Amino acid sequence: MSLPVTVGVDGSPESIAAAEWAAHESEIRGAPLLIVHADEWAGAASPGVGPDARCRRADELLAETAECVRRQHPALEIDTRQLAGPPATALAGAGAEADLLVLGSRGLSGLRGFLLGSVGMAAIIATPRPVVLVRVPERFTVPVRSAVAGSSRDVVVGVDIDQFFDPLLDFGFHEAAGRGARLVALYGWSIPPVVRDASALVAAEREMGPDIARRLAADLRPWRLKFPSVDLVERSCVGGPAQLLLQAAENAELVVVGRRVRGGALGAHVGSVAHAVIHHCAVPVAVIAHE
Incomplete structure:
Protein backbone atom coordinates (compact mmCIF):
# COMPACT_ATOMS: atom_id res chain seq x y z
CA MET A 1 0.00 0.00 0.00
CA SER A 2 1.23 3.50 -0.82
CA LEU A 3 2.36 5.74 2.00
CA PRO A 4 -0.19 8.49 2.64
CA VAL A 5 0.05 12.19 2.06
CA THR A 6 -0.46 13.48 5.61
CA VAL A 7 -1.80 16.94 6.44
CA GLY A 8 -2.01 18.58 9.86
CA VAL A 9 -5.14 20.64 10.50
CA ASP A 10 -6.38 22.93 13.26
CA GLY A 11 -9.49 24.48 11.70
CA SER A 12 -7.74 27.64 10.47
CA PRO A 13 -8.09 28.84 6.84
CA GLU A 14 -4.42 27.95 6.35
CA SER A 15 -4.94 24.36 7.42
CA ILE A 16 -8.03 24.06 5.18
CA ALA A 17 -5.92 25.29 2.25
CA ALA A 18 -3.24 22.77 3.25
CA ALA A 19 -5.83 19.98 3.30
CA GLU A 20 -7.06 20.89 -0.19
CA TRP A 21 -3.49 21.03 -1.52
CA ALA A 22 -2.74 17.68 0.11
CA ALA A 23 -5.88 16.13 -1.42
CA HIS A 24 -4.86 17.23 -4.90
CA GLU A 25 -1.36 15.94 -4.27
CA SER A 26 -2.78 12.59 -3.14
CA GLU A 27 -4.66 12.30 -6.42
CA ILE A 28 -1.51 13.09 -8.41
CA ARG A 29 0.44 10.44 -6.49
CA GLY A 30 -2.35 7.86 -6.39
CA ALA A 31 -1.91 7.80 -2.60
CA PRO A 32 -4.39 7.94 0.30
CA LEU A 33 -4.85 11.13 2.31
CA LEU A 34 -4.43 11.13 6.09
CA ILE A 35 -5.80 14.16 7.95
CA VAL A 36 -4.36 14.55 11.45
CA HIS A 37 -4.89 16.88 14.36
CA ALA A 38 -2.30 17.44 17.08
CA ASP A 39 -3.83 18.73 20.32
CA GLU A 40 -2.78 22.27 21.23
CA TRP A 41 -1.65 22.80 17.58
CA ALA A 42 -2.60 26.46 17.85
CA GLY A 43 -1.30 27.00 21.39
CA ALA A 44 -2.19 26.13 24.94
CA ALA A 45 -5.46 24.38 25.74
CA SER A 46 -8.46 26.62 26.51
CA PRO A 47 -8.98 27.19 30.23
CA GLY A 48 -11.69 24.97 31.68
CA VAL A 49 -11.81 22.65 28.66
CA GLY A 50 -11.13 19.08 29.75
CA PRO A 51 -9.52 16.30 27.74
CA ASP A 52 -12.87 14.69 26.81
CA ALA A 53 -14.19 17.94 25.40
CA ARG A 54 -10.95 18.55 23.50
CA CYS A 55 -11.13 15.01 22.10
CA ARG A 56 -14.71 15.53 20.91
CA ARG A 57 -13.79 18.87 19.37
CA ALA A 58 -10.84 17.28 17.59
CA ASP A 59 -13.08 14.51 16.24
CA GLU A 60 -15.53 17.11 14.94
CA LEU A 61 -12.74 19.12 13.33
CA LEU A 62 -11.32 16.05 11.58
CA ALA A 63 -14.75 14.92 10.40
CA GLU A 64 -15.64 18.39 9.07
CA THR A 65 -12.32 18.72 7.25
CA ALA A 66 -12.62 15.25 5.73
CA GLU A 67 -16.16 15.98 4.55
CA CYS A 68 -15.06 19.27 2.99
CA VAL A 69 -12.27 17.49 1.12
CA ARG A 70 -14.55 14.62 0.00
CA ARG A 71 -16.94 17.06 -1.66
CA GLN A 72 -14.15 18.13 -4.00
CA HIS A 73 -12.40 14.74 -4.26
CA PRO A 74 -15.12 12.07 -3.95
CA ALA A 75 -12.95 9.20 -5.20
CA LEU A 76 -10.06 9.89 -2.83
CA GLU A 77 -9.31 7.48 0.02
CA ILE A 78 -9.34 9.61 3.20
CA ASP A 79 -8.62 8.69 6.81
CA THR A 80 -8.38 10.83 9.96
CA ARG A 81 -6.41 10.50 13.16
CA GLN A 82 -5.90 12.32 16.44
CA LEU A 83 -2.25 12.54 17.46
CA ALA A 84 -1.07 12.14 21.05
CA GLY A 85 1.89 13.89 22.62
CA PRO A 86 3.53 17.29 22.08
CA PRO A 87 2.28 18.68 18.73
CA ALA A 88 5.69 19.11 17.09
CA THR A 89 6.78 15.61 18.05
CA ALA A 90 3.43 14.12 17.03
CA LEU A 91 3.43 15.84 13.64
CA ALA A 92 7.03 14.85 12.98
CA GLY A 93 6.17 11.26 13.84
CA ALA A 94 3.19 11.31 11.49
CA GLY A 95 5.35 12.86 8.79
CA ALA A 96 8.03 10.19 9.18
CA GLU A 97 5.42 7.56 8.32
CA ALA A 98 4.08 9.50 5.33
CA ASP A 99 5.17 10.08 1.76
CA LEU A 100 4.76 13.79 2.39
CA LEU A 101 3.73 16.03 5.30
CA VAL A 102 1.66 19.15 4.51
CA LEU A 103 1.22 22.09 6.91
CA GLY A 104 -0.42 25.50 6.70
CA SER A 105 1.33 28.82 7.21
CA ARG A 106 -0.45 32.08 7.99
CA GLY A 107 0.16 35.47 6.42
CA LEU A 108 1.40 38.59 8.17
CA SER A 109 0.47 42.15 7.37
CA GLY A 110 2.31 44.32 4.86
CA LEU A 111 5.60 43.07 3.46
CA ARG A 112 6.52 40.92 6.45
CA GLY A 113 5.57 37.74 4.62
CA PHE A 114 4.30 34.53 6.21
CA LEU A 115 4.62 33.02 9.64
CA LEU A 116 5.44 29.43 10.39
CA GLY A 117 5.06 28.83 14.12
CA SER A 118 7.45 26.99 16.37
CA VAL A 119 5.44 23.77 16.07
CA GLY A 120 5.65 23.77 12.28
CA MET A 121 9.34 24.63 12.22
CA ALA A 122 10.13 21.96 14.80
CA ALA A 123 8.17 19.41 12.75
CA ILE A 124 10.17 20.29 9.63
CA ILE A 125 13.46 19.83 11.46
CA ALA A 126 12.42 16.60 13.15
CA THR A 127 11.06 14.65 10.17
CA PRO A 128 13.26 13.21 7.40
CA ARG A 129 10.37 13.24 4.93
CA PRO A 130 9.50 16.13 2.57
CA VAL A 131 7.33 18.84 4.13
CA VAL A 132 5.18 21.22 2.08
CA LEU A 133 4.00 24.55 3.52
CA VAL A 134 0.82 26.02 2.07
CA ARG A 135 -0.41 29.61 2.21
CA VAL A 136 -3.88 30.97 1.58
CA PRO A 137 -3.60 34.27 -0.36
CA GLU A 138 -6.54 34.78 -2.70
CA ARG A 139 -4.65 34.23 -5.95
CA PHE A 140 -3.50 30.81 -4.73
CA THR A 141 -6.83 29.46 -3.42
CA VAL A 142 -6.57 26.82 -6.17
CA PRO A 143 -3.26 25.33 -5.06
CA VAL A 144 -2.47 23.22 -8.09
CA ARG A 145 -3.54 24.22 -11.56
CA SER A 146 -4.81 21.63 -13.95
CA ALA A 147 -2.05 19.93 -15.89
CA VAL A 148 -3.40 20.73 -19.33
CA ALA A 149 -1.11 22.11 -21.98
CA GLY A 150 -0.34 25.78 -21.47
CA SER A 151 -2.03 26.14 -18.07
CA SER A 152 0.55 24.71 -15.67
CA ARG A 153 3.01 26.90 -13.80
Whole structure:
Protein backbone atom coordinates (compact mmCIF):
# COMPACT_ATOMS: atom_id res chain seq x y z
CA MET A 1 0.00 0.00 0.00
CA SER A 2 1.23 3.50 -0.82
CA LEU A 3 2.36 5.74 2.00
CA PRO A 4 -0.19 8.49 2.64
CA VAL A 5 0.05 12.19 2.06
CA THR A 6 -0.46 13.48 5.61
CA VAL A 7 -1.80 16.94 6.44
CA GLY A 8 -2.01 18.58 9.86
CA VAL A 9 -5.14 20.64 10.50
CA ASP A 10 -6.38 22.93 13.26
CA GLY A 11 -9.49 24.48 11.70
CA SER A 12 -7.74 27.64 10.47
CA PRO A 13 -8.09 28.84 6.84
CA GLU A 14 -4.42 27.95 6.35
CA SER A 15 -4.94 24.36 7.42
CA ILE A 16 -8.03 24.06 5.18
CA ALA A 17 -5.92 25.29 2.25
CA ALA A 18 -3.24 22.77 3.25
CA ALA A 19 -5.83 19.98 3.30
CA GLU A 20 -7.06 20.89 -0.19
CA TRP A 21 -3.49 21.03 -1.52
CA ALA A 22 -2.74 17.68 0.11
CA ALA A 23 -5.88 16.13 -1.42
CA HIS A 24 -4.86 17.23 -4.90
CA GLU A 25 -1.36 15.94 -4.27
CA SER A 26 -2.78 12.59 -3.14
CA GLU A 27 -4.66 12.30 -6.42
CA ILE A 28 -1.51 13.09 -8.41
CA ARG A 29 0.44 10.44 -6.49
CA GLY A 30 -2.35 7.86 -6.39
CA ALA A 31 -1.91 7.80 -2.60
CA PRO A 32 -4.39 7.94 0.30
CA LEU A 33 -4.85 11.13 2.31
CA LEU A 34 -4.43 11.13 6.09
CA ILE A 35 -5.80 14.16 7.95
CA VAL A 36 -4.36 14.55 11.45
CA HIS A 37 -4.89 16.88 14.36
CA ALA A 38 -2.30 17.44 17.08
CA ASP A 39 -3.83 18.73 20.32
CA GLU A 40 -2.78 22.27 21.23
CA TRP A 41 -1.65 22.80 17.58
CA ALA A 42 -2.60 26.46 17.85
CA GLY A 43 -1.30 27.00 21.39
CA ALA A 44 -2.19 26.13 24.94
CA ALA A 45 -5.46 24.38 25.74
CA SER A 46 -8.46 26.62 26.51
CA PRO A 47 -8.98 27.19 30.23
CA GLY A 48 -11.69 24.97 31.68
CA VAL A 49 -11.81 22.65 28.66
CA GLY A 50 -11.13 19.08 29.75
CA PRO A 51 -9.52 16.30 27.74
CA ASP A 52 -12.87 14.69 26.81
CA ALA A 53 -14.19 17.94 25.40
CA ARG A 54 -10.95 18.55 23.50
CA CYS A 55 -11.13 15.01 22.10
CA ARG A 56 -14.71 15.53 20.91
CA ARG A 57 -13.79 18.87 19.37
CA ALA A 58 -10.84 17.28 17.59
CA ASP A 59 -13.08 14.51 16.24
CA GLU A 60 -15.53 17.11 14.94
CA LEU A 61 -12.74 19.12 13.33
CA LEU A 62 -11.32 16.05 11.58
CA ALA A 63 -14.75 14.92 10.40
CA GLU A 64 -15.64 18.39 9.07
CA THR A 65 -12.32 18.72 7.25
CA ALA A 66 -12.62 15.25 5.73
CA GLU A 67 -16.16 15.98 4.55
CA CYS A 68 -15.06 19.27 2.99
CA VAL A 69 -12.27 17.49 1.12
CA ARG A 70 -14.55 14.62 0.00
CA ARG A 71 -16.94 17.06 -1.66
CA GLN A 72 -14.15 18.13 -4.00
CA HIS A 73 -12.40 14.74 -4.26
CA PRO A 74 -15.12 12.07 -3.95
CA ALA A 75 -12.95 9.20 -5.20
CA LEU A 76 -10.06 9.89 -2.83
CA GLU A 77 -9.31 7.48 0.02
CA ILE A 78 -9.34 9.61 3.20
CA ASP A 79 -8.62 8.69 6.81
CA THR A 80 -8.38 10.83 9.96
CA ARG A 81 -6.41 10.50 13.16
CA GLN A 82 -5.90 12.32 16.44
CA LEU A 83 -2.25 12.54 17.46
CA ALA A 84 -1.07 12.14 21.05
CA GLY A 85 1.89 13.89 22.62
CA PRO A 86 3.53 17.29 22.08
CA PRO A 87 2.28 18.68 18.73
CA ALA A 88 5.69 19.11 17.09
CA THR A 89 6.78 15.61 18.05
CA ALA A 90 3.43 14.12 17.03
CA LEU A 91 3.43 15.84 13.64
CA ALA A 92 7.03 14.85 12.98
CA GLY A 93 6.17 11.26 13.84
CA ALA A 94 3.19 11.31 11.49
CA GLY A 95 5.35 12.86 8.79
CA ALA A 96 8.03 10.19 9.18
CA GLU A 97 5.42 7.56 8.32
CA ALA A 98 4.08 9.50 5.33
CA ASP A 99 5.17 10.08 1.76
CA LEU A 100 4.76 13.79 2.39
CA LEU A 101 3.73 16.03 5.30
CA VAL A 102 1.66 19.15 4.51
CA LEU A 103 1.22 22.09 6.91
CA GLY A 104 -0.42 25.50 6.70
CA SER A 105 1.33 28.82 7.21
CA ARG A 106 -0.45 32.08 7.99
CA GLY A 107 0.16 35.47 6.42
CA LEU A 108 1.40 38.59 8.17
CA SER A 109 0.47 42.15 7.37
CA GLY A 110 2.31 44.32 4.86
CA LEU A 111 5.60 43.07 3.46
CA ARG A 112 6.52 40.92 6.45
CA GLY A 113 5.57 37.74 4.62
CA PHE A 114 4.30 34.53 6.21
CA LEU A 115 4.62 33.02 9.64
CA LEU A 116 5.44 29.43 10.39
CA GLY A 117 5.06 28.83 14.12
CA SER A 118 7.45 26.99 16.37
CA VAL A 119 5.44 23.77 16.07
CA GLY A 120 5.65 23.77 12.28
CA MET A 121 9.34 24.63 12.22
CA ALA A 122 10.13 21.96 14.80
CA ALA A 123 8.17 19.41 12.75
CA ILE A 124 10.17 20.29 9.63
CA ILE A 125 13.46 19.83 11.46
CA ALA A 126 12.42 16.60 13.15
CA THR A 127 11.06 14.65 10.17
CA PRO A 128 13.26 13.21 7.40
CA ARG A 129 10.37 13.24 4.93
CA PRO A 130 9.50 16.13 2.57
CA VAL A 131 7.33 18.84 4.13
CA VAL A 132 5.18 21.22 2.08
CA LEU A 133 4.00 24.55 3.52
CA VAL A 134 0.82 26.02 2.07
CA ARG A 135 -0.41 29.61 2.21
CA VAL A 136 -3.88 30.97 1.58
CA PRO A 137 -3.60 34.27 -0.36
CA GLU A 138 -6.54 34.78 -2.70
CA ARG A 139 -4.65 34.23 -5.95
CA PHE A 140 -3.50 30.81 -4.73
CA THR A 141 -6.83 29.46 -3.42
CA VAL A 142 -6.57 26.82 -6.17
CA PRO A 143 -3.26 25.33 -5.06
CA VAL A 144 -2.47 23.22 -8.09
CA ARG A 145 -3.54 24.22 -11.56
CA SER A 146 -4.81 21.63 -13.95
CA ALA A 147 -2.05 19.93 -15.89
CA VAL A 148 -3.40 20.73 -19.33
CA ALA A 149 -1.11 22.11 -21.98
CA GLY A 150 -0.34 25.78 -21.47
CA SER A 151 -2.03 26.14 -18.07
CA SER A 152 0.55 24.71 -15.67
CA ARG A 153 3.01 26.90 -13.80
CA ASP A 154 6.63 26.08 -13.00
CA VAL A 155 8.09 23.84 -10.34
CA VAL A 156 11.19 25.75 -9.19
CA VAL A 157 14.05 23.90 -7.49
CA GLY A 158 16.86 25.77 -5.76
CA VAL A 159 20.15 23.94 -6.34
CA ASP A 160 23.78 24.44 -5.32
CA ILE A 161 26.47 22.95 -7.55
CA ASP A 162 28.81 22.76 -4.55
CA GLN A 163 26.43 20.52 -2.59
CA PHE A 164 24.59 17.25 -3.09
CA PHE A 165 21.14 18.19 -4.33
CA ASP A 166 19.82 14.99 -5.93
CA PRO A 167 16.98 14.59 -3.35
CA LEU A 168 15.65 18.03 -4.31
CA LEU A 169 15.73 17.18 -8.02
CA ASP A 170 14.14 13.79 -7.43
CA PHE A 171 11.24 15.43 -5.62
CA GLY A 172 10.99 18.32 -8.09
CA PHE A 173 11.05 16.18 -11.23
CA HIS A 174 8.35 13.85 -9.90
CA GLU A 175 6.21 16.86 -8.99
CA ALA A 176 6.71 18.45 -12.42
CA ALA A 177 5.98 15.18 -14.21
CA GLY A 178 2.79 14.64 -12.21
CA ARG A 179 1.54 18.13 -13.01
CA GLY A 180 2.74 18.38 -16.60
CA ALA A 181 4.74 21.38 -15.43
CA ARG A 182 8.07 22.85 -16.45
CA LEU A 183 10.94 22.38 -13.99
CA VAL A 184 13.26 25.33 -13.40
CA ALA A 185 16.59 24.42 -11.77
CA LEU A 186 17.92 27.67 -10.32
CA TYR A 187 21.41 28.32 -8.98
CA GLY A 188 22.34 31.70 -7.54
CA TRP A 189 26.01 32.57 -7.26
CA SER A 190 28.12 35.53 -6.17
CA ILE A 191 30.95 37.56 -7.63
CA PRO A 192 34.14 37.56 -5.49
CA PRO A 193 34.06 40.47 -3.01
CA VAL A 194 37.33 41.87 -4.40
CA VAL A 195 35.39 43.04 -7.47
CA ARG A 196 34.59 46.69 -6.82
CA ASP A 197 33.57 48.60 -9.96
CA ALA A 198 30.90 47.90 -12.56
CA SER A 199 33.30 47.06 -15.40
CA ALA A 200 35.17 44.54 -13.24
CA LEU A 201 31.83 43.07 -12.17
CA VAL A 202 30.76 42.56 -15.79
CA ALA A 203 34.14 41.05 -16.66
CA ALA A 204 34.05 38.67 -13.70
CA GLU A 205 30.53 37.57 -14.56
CA ARG A 206 31.50 37.07 -18.20
CA GLU A 207 34.55 35.02 -17.20
CA MET A 208 32.91 32.87 -14.52
CA GLY A 209 29.37 32.55 -15.87
CA PRO A 210 29.98 30.07 -18.74
CA ASP A 211 31.93 27.66 -16.53
CA ILE A 212 29.22 27.73 -13.85
CA ALA A 213 26.55 27.15 -16.50
CA ARG A 214 28.52 24.15 -17.85
CA ARG A 215 28.86 22.67 -14.35
CA LEU A 216 25.14 23.05 -13.75
CA ALA A 217 24.32 21.48 -17.12
CA ALA A 218 26.60 18.52 -16.36
CA ASP A 219 24.91 17.97 -12.99
CA LEU A 220 21.48 18.08 -14.62
CA ARG A 221 22.25 15.91 -17.65
CA PRO A 222 21.38 12.58 -15.96
CA TRP A 223 18.05 14.04 -14.86
CA ARG A 224 17.20 15.12 -18.40
CA LEU A 225 17.71 11.51 -19.47
CA LYS A 226 15.72 10.14 -16.52
CA PHE A 227 12.75 12.46 -17.11
CA PRO A 228 12.68 13.12 -20.88
CA SER A 229 9.04 14.24 -20.77
CA VAL A 230 9.75 17.11 -18.36
CA ASP A 231 10.71 20.46 -19.85
CA LEU A 232 13.85 21.41 -17.89
CA VAL A 233 15.12 24.99 -17.75
CA GLU A 234 18.59 25.67 -16.32
CA ARG A 235 19.28 29.03 -14.76
CA SER A 236 22.58 30.10 -13.19
CA CYS A 237 22.32 33.73 -12.15
CA VAL A 238 24.36 36.21 -10.16
CA GLY A 239 22.49 37.08 -6.99
CA GLY A 240 21.33 35.84 -3.64
CA PRO A 241 19.69 32.40 -3.93
CA ALA A 242 16.73 33.29 -1.71
CA GLN A 243 15.90 36.47 -3.63
CA LEU A 244 16.23 34.68 -6.98
CA LEU A 245 13.93 31.88 -5.79
CA LEU A 246 11.35 34.39 -4.59
CA GLN A 247 11.46 36.13 -7.97
CA ALA A 248 11.08 32.82 -9.81
CA ALA A 249 8.11 31.95 -7.59
CA GLU A 250 6.07 34.62 -9.37
CA ASN A 251 5.50 32.10 -12.17
CA ALA A 252 5.57 28.96 -10.01
CA GLU A 253 3.06 26.64 -8.40
CA LEU A 254 5.67 25.05 -6.14
CA VAL A 255 9.14 26.02 -4.91
CA VAL A 256 11.51 23.31 -3.67
CA VAL A 257 14.32 24.09 -1.21
CA GLY A 258 16.65 21.90 0.82
CA ARG A 259 17.70 21.67 4.43
CA ARG A 260 20.87 19.88 5.36
CA VAL A 261 20.68 17.10 7.95
CA ARG A 262 23.52 17.86 10.31
CA GLY A 263 24.90 15.91 13.23
CA GLY A 264 26.93 17.17 16.14
CA ALA A 265 26.19 19.84 18.72
CA LEU A 266 24.15 22.09 16.44
CA GLY A 267 21.86 19.31 15.27
CA ALA A 268 19.46 19.63 12.37
CA HIS A 269 18.27 23.08 11.33
CA VAL A 270 16.82 25.05 8.44
CA GLY A 271 19.42 27.09 6.55
CA SER A 272 19.17 30.78 5.74
CA VAL A 273 17.97 30.31 2.15
CA ALA A 274 15.23 27.85 3.08
CA HIS A 275 14.26 30.02 6.05
CA ALA A 276 13.86 33.12 3.86
CA VAL A 277 11.84 31.27 1.23
CA ILE A 278 9.61 29.64 3.87
CA HIS A 279 8.73 33.02 5.37
CA HIS A 280 8.35 35.11 2.20
CA CYS A 281 7.21 32.86 -0.66
CA ALA A 282 3.50 33.14 -1.52
CA VAL A 283 3.25 29.77 -3.26
CA PRO A 284 3.59 26.34 -1.59
CA VAL A 285 7.15 25.55 -0.51
CA ALA A 286 8.55 22.01 -0.27
CA VAL A 287 11.42 21.54 2.19
CA ILE A 288 13.55 18.48 1.41
CA ALA A 289 16.05 17.00 3.88
CA HIS A 290 19.42 16.03 2.38
CA GLU A 291 22.95 15.25 3.47
